[in-house]
Amino acid sequence: MDLQTIREWFTLENVQDLIERYQSFGPIPGFLLPMLEAFLPFLPLFAFVLANVNAFGLWFGFLLSWGGAVTGAFLVFLLVRNFGQRRLLHFLQRHKQVQKLMDWVDRHGFGPVFLLLCFPFTPSAIVNIVAGLSNISITQYLLAVMTGKVVMIFTISFIGYDVTALIKEPVRTAVVAGVIFILWFVGKQMEARLNKQETKERGH
Numbered sequence: 001m002d003l004q005t006i007r008e009w010f011t012l013e014n015v016q017d018l019i020e021r022y023q024s025f026g027p028i029p030g031f032l033l034p035m036l037e038a039f040l041p042f043l044p045l046f047a048f049v050l051a052n053v054n055a056f057g058l059w060f061g062f063l064l065s066w067g068g069a070v071t072g073a074f075l076v077f078l079l080v081r082n083f084g085q086r087r088l089l090h091f092l093q094r095h096k097q098v099q100k101l102m103d104w105v106d107r108h109g110f111g112p113v114f115l116l117l118c119f120p121f122t123p124s125a126i127v128n129i130v131a132g133l134s135n136i137s138i139t140q141y142l143l144a145v146m147t148g149k150v151v152m153i154f155t156i157s158f159i160g161y162d163v164t165a166l167i168k169e170p171v172r173t174a175v176v177a178g179v180i181f182i183l184w185f186v187g188k189q190m191e192a193r194l195n196k197q198e199t200k201e202r203g204h
Helices: 004-010 012-021 028-039 045-056 058-083 088-093 096-108 110-118 126-131 136-163 170-203
Strands: none
Touching: 012 028, 012 045, 028 045, 028 058, 028 126, 045 058, 045 136, 045 170, 058 126, 058 136, 110 136, 126 136
């Protein structure tokens, strides 16, 4: 069984059947599937989020998906941060596009990681690996991945839960856009404070 066959199996219907089949485990499958996607990026996070929303409701489904995705992303980041300099991932640092992304993350910290993780079709696995290889602090990365995944996963959840509301209720759509801006702004403010604190600590 190749990767394409595995990916094609993970349709929304099959994922929902999987969650229902193991409903005796409660929300555990709904948490583990998004976490697994961080390690196997060919899996469809979109289907996992929609299945959770359909199975557990908008808010609890969103929280399950967000918690699993953040946990998986952070574990990948920590693995790369601790073992990324080894020969296995050394070729990534020599790749021009990866090097440019690493330099961008090094210069701007929170901002680029947050923005990249906001979009559902960004290859988040690459972002996690690059962040792990870069000099971004663990605190900055965790802040970026938590807020970025909030925006991305809530957007998928919101659209999947009631797609007609985006057209019929533009106010709700405007609220989502406002939340995205607020999260970005708050994240930038927290990043500035973290940078000042790190500068003071280095000064001492």
